[in-house]
Amino acid sequence: ISGLSCLGRGNEAFQQFLEMRRHGADTDMFTFGSMLKAIGSSSSLLEGRQVHALILKTGYESDVNVQNGLISMYARRGEIGEARDVFALVEAPDLVSWNSLLTGYAQHGYGKEVVEVFEQMRRLNVQPDNTTFLLVLTACSHAGLVDTGLEYFNLMKTNGFLAGARLEHYTCVVDLLGRAGHLQEAEALINDMPIAPGVSVYRALLSACQIHGNLEIAIRVTTRLIELYPHDSSAHVQLSKAFAGDGHWGDAAEVREAMAGKGIVKNPAWSCVEDRVQVG
Incomplete structure (x- = not known):
């Protein structure tokens, strides 16, 4: 069951679980966790409710690891109310409990609720980790909570978490600043990063440049992308689009010619239309 769970084969794991029950094998907190x-x-919520009912029947509902699994399951399925109800029953929530609840809110677009939960953690002196900050920064970015997101990023600095910050954290903050139109601040942050900026960071800023029509920074960003990844067609295409979007058709043509000279081919766009076929 654990192996199938790790492979994301939830339906098969559930069938094995049923087989285990039919043979009278005991289930414990590890079984329920898996x-x-x-x-x-990957399985259905109905199956999740059946497992939850069995947890109540067998008396494992007070085990914090099982409770965390329930919070995560309901949160992933978008049943945020039920996830919150289980969380309320946890006598001593650990960091996994808090992060599981935050994940549910963040994944389903509840940015303000993420902030509320994080503030509750701070009031209770619950020490966050880098996963907590990533969830909070992502939620702030998507909800447009620029000042709050920057406050939490600064909190990472003062609490010593910035040393362990990953590329995803910086991408979130660049995206946060970019969505709000603070393009120069976003570029300055990239230039001051203690780790090497990756493609995701540059593309977050480039996307913001296109939204806000800042050709100057867009050119610098795409030029840097091309320096780092000279055979990446998307970087060349983005630079060409940046020039064309500002009416610099000659420059756009030069970029396309440079692509041809390097033998770089634009990846074709494609779409898929599903034909609904009923199987009798």
């Missing part, structure tokens, strides 16, 4: 993980990723 099952809840499997259901959260």
Whole structure:
């Protein structure tokens, strides 16, 4: 069951769980933990409720690891109210409990609720980790909570978490600043990063440049992308689009010619239309 869960094969894991029950094998908190993980990723919510009922029947509902699994399962399925109800029953929530609840809110667009939960953690002196900050920064970015997001990024600095910050954290903050139109601040942050900026960071800023029509920074960003990844067609295409979007058709043509000279081919766009076929 644990192996199938790790592979994301939730339906098969559930069938193995049923087989285990039919043979009278005992289930424990580890079994339930694996099952809840499997259901959260690929099985149906109905199966999750059945496992929850069995947890109540067998008396494991007070185990914090099982409770965390329930929070995560309901949160992943978008049943935020039920996730919150389980969380409220946890006598001593650990960091996994808090992060599981935050993940549910963040994944389903509840940015303000993420902030509320994080502030509750701070009031209770619950020490966050880099995963917590990533969830909070992502939620702030998507909800347009620029000042709050920057406050939390600064909190990472003062609490010593910035040393362990990953590329995803910086991408979130660049995206946060970019969405709000603070393009120069976003570029300055990239230039001051203690780790090497990756493609995701540059593309977050480039996307903001296109939204806000800042050709100057867009050119610098795409030029840097091309320096780092000279055979990446998307960087060349973005630079060409940046020039064309500002009416610099000659420059756009030069970029396309440079692509041809390097033998770089633009990846074709494609779409897929599903034909609904009923199987009798």
